[in-house]
Amino acid sequence: MKKLTIYILSIIVIGFAGCKNKTTINQSEAGEVITDYLKANPEYKTTRFNFGEMKFSSTSDKVELGKYRTLESKGVVSINLKEAKKKFLSKDSSFVYQITLTDKASPLVLKQDDDKATVKVVEYLLSDEKPVDFSQVNSSTAKVTVSLKKVNTDFAPFDKDANENSNFITKTYKLKLSKDEGWKVQK
Incomplete structure (x- = not known):
């Protein structure tokens, strides 16, 4: 009987040890x-x-046109002059340009309408310099804080609220342990 009890206990212990997940x-x-x-x-x-078709004034829209010219020099857009008007007895002129997106812009364009597009102006990548800061809350969840460095895209000059206060952001993610997939970010 003693042998049978030891045998059953050893099977139970081995069974629990084999089933234990990495927590x-x-x-x-x-x-x-x-x-x-x-x-x-x-x-x-x-x-x-x-x-698309856009009108620029030679004096008041000089900076805005410069942004489009920069994109043209990088090959992201193409600009073609459609019409130029010189105002009588004035230094100001108006120009109508046809601005089109090129294939080089496609990785940065998320959504496109007829004359507007949603584009990426900043991408955030995991920083190599600052280590990952994490704390394990319990056996199946952990909280991870990482530093993401800011990488400007070609469309960055068009960002309306470009806060250049820092060149990185910190973001906290919650990790959850799944029996099937291991540690995953919980959304």
Whole structure:
């Protein structure tokens, strides 16, 4: 009887030891989970971008036209002059341009209408300099804070609220342990 009890207890202990999941996470594993999440769900900031047939004044819209010229020099848009009007006895002239997006702009365009597009102005990437800060709340959840560096795109000059107070943001993600998939970011 004693042998049978020891035999049953040893099977139960081995069974529990074999079924135990890894419930702890370290800093490098947390960084890998966040990196995989950011590859599938990138962080970015957007704005509305006007294109198509646009009218510019030579004096008041000089800065705005300069932004479009910069995009043209980078190959993101093409600009064609349709019409130029010189006002009588005035230094001011008006120009009508046809502005079109090129293939080079397609990775930055999220949504496009006839004369407006939603474009990425800033992309946020995981910073290599600042380590991942995490705390394990309990055996199946963890809180991870990372630093994301700010990378401006070609459309950055069109950002209406471009706060240049810092070149990074900090973001906190909640990780949850799944029996099937391991540690994943909880949305």
